Amino acid sequence: MFVSLQFKLELRKEDREKLIQLMRKQSSAIRVAYNMLKELEKEKAKNPHAQIYHRLRQLFPELPTKYIDSAIYKAKQYPTDKPVVFGGKRLFEKLCKNHLTGKLRETLKKRWRELRQGILVSIGSKSDKGNRLLRFEDLNGQLHLRITTGNREFIYAKVLREPSNSKDKWITFMAMLLESWQTKNYFPYTVELKLRDGEVYGNVSF
Structure with missing residues (x-):
């Protein structure tokens, strides 16, 4: 079974x-x-993941290693046989039009930046209590997402999500989470966060 569910996060300003x-x-x-994947495919390089991982560790030494692996995972989801415009091709084309000015242009530019720069993904792992870097936890009876920001550095965001009906898979997910906390028998879930209109939304897949 593969299920994907959406939720919203509430954070303090500094977090x-x-x-x-x-x-x-x-x-x-x-x-x-992604750009390295395209080049290494042309070269038919062996073990491209290792080469990309090594390069990203050099360029982004402050990123926890699991975020590096997850970045490569996300990059592999984009097609390499045609051009990809990060932030969205349509938005980019609109921004290139000279007649756009003022508030409309700023709104589109903000949206494009959010799509281009507002992604955070962490691949799930059973051995990491479900997910090492983006992990659901119970704080004072409320569901929170623990977000790893550095070496043993975390911020906590309140999860805003209620079941829409009795068949909502969120109920299943919450039951699975509760059981895993009680039995210590964890299951992997992948979390992806996105910035939209200044708010942070998430997607959990399991």
């Missing part, structure tokens, strides 16, 4: 700024990884 900086770094790493 939100830390998260946005982290998103920018990994988004840059994703773009570098």
Whole structure:
């Protein structure tokens, strides 16, 4: 079974700024990884993942290693046989038009930057209590997402999500989380965060 669910995060102002900086770094790493993938495919290089990983570690030494692996994973989701415009081709084309000015142009530019720079993804792992870097935890009876920002540095964001109906898979996910916390028998789930209209939204897949 593969399920993907959406949610929203609530953060303190200072934590939100830390998260946005982290998103920018990994988004840059994703773009570098994608460009390297294209070049290494042309060269028919052996073990491209290792080469890309080594290069990203050099360029982004402050990023936890799991974010590096996850950046490569995300880069592999884009097609390499045709041009990719990070931030969206349509938005980019609109921004290139000279007649756009003022508030409309600034709105489009902000949206393009969010799409281009506002991504943070972490691949799940059973051995890491479900997810090492973006992990759901219970704090005082409320669901939070623990976000790793550095070496043993974390911020916590409140998860805003309620089941829409009795068949909502979120109920299943919460039951699985609760059982894993109680039994210590964890399951992997992948989390991807995105910036949209100044708010942080998430997607969990398991």
